[in-house]
Amino acid sequence: MTNTIEFFKNAMHVAADIATETIWPTRCAICDAPGMLICEHCLKKLSYIDTYLACPICGAPYGKTQCTECTPLMLASANRESVPFNNMAYAMVADNAVKRIVKTYKDKGERRLAYTIANIASRYISPDWKNDCVITYIPDTIKARQRRGFDHAQELACTLANVAKLDCVGVFMPPKSIDQRNLSRKERFANMSSAIKLAPASPTFRKIIVFDDICTTGSTxxxxxxxxxxxxxxxxxxxAFGRVLD
Ligand SMILES: [Zn+2]
Ligand SMILES: [Zn+2]
Structure with a gap:
């Protein structure tokens, strides 16, 4: 009897999936071809960063021998003398394809892309980071969360933690909405430093990875x-899943 009920339950799920696929077929987030979340053709063309060639400090692509991103001049324009992380890494250069993946995920309702993003990003967690480490995120602003109906940063970080078999913890307050347009690089960094705050009584861990979808200036x-x-x-x-290059 239980087997019969299970059979009908599964059959109902399959029928529901077929109906959903008929009405709203899965489409490639990049080229719109029907069938997969990212089609094989687009998946092969993604601009993965080669960690062997990336800057070992700031993760910039091709920065291994001479990084142009974490030079004293660039750091001074961000009001600092050194990169504040022990290490940074990016999975991809945030070109139009990567921006489309993130936009389709967070603003067009294709939540299944969280697994695609997390799967790709998880390959960039260095084995040195992993031991006794947790993953966190910078929450969406309250306005953005209300607009989307979910906190995309939290969902991505928790999916990544799940894939990487680590714990996901929320330690930051949702930041205030800040309009960073029309600001100089120095002003952007100064602005963000007042916007990001730890949640009251948030616990302290020894090792932590801050995960972000797309890193533009690095100010956040x-x-x-x-x-x-x-x-x-x-x-x-x-x-970060993607790194914007100037
Ligand atoms: Zn495609
Ligand atoms: Zn660098």
Missing amino acids: LYAAADCLRRAGYKEIYAL
Whole structure:
């Protein structure tokens, strides 16, 4: 009897999936071809960053021998002398394809892409980071969460933690909405440092990875690192799915 009920339950799920696929067929987030969340053709063309060639400090692609992103001049324009993370890594250059994946996930309702993003990003967690480490995120602003109906940063970080077999913890307050347009690089960094705050009574862990979908200037991640350092975290890492290059 139980087997019969299970059979009908599964049959109902299959029928529901077929109906959903007929009405709203799965389409490639990049080229719109029907069939898969990212089609094989687009998957092969994604701009994966080769960690062997990336800057070992700031994760910039091709920065291994001479990084142009974490030079004293670039750091000075962000009001600092060194990168505030023990290490940073990015999975991909945030070109149009990567931006489309993230936008389709967070603003167009294709939540299944969280697993695609997490699966790709998880390959960039260095084995050195993993031991006794937790993953965190910078929450969406309250406005963005209300608009989307979910916190995309939390969902991505928790999916990543699940894939990487680590714990996901929320330690930051949702930041205030800040309009960073029309600001200089220095102003953006100064602005973000006042916007990112730890949640009251948030616990302290020894090692933590801050995960972000797309890193544009690094101002949000840097502000998060400063907060964690002040709270006594010793090993702080940053990982982002995409890195915008100027
Ligand atoms: Zn495609
Ligand atoms: Zn660098």
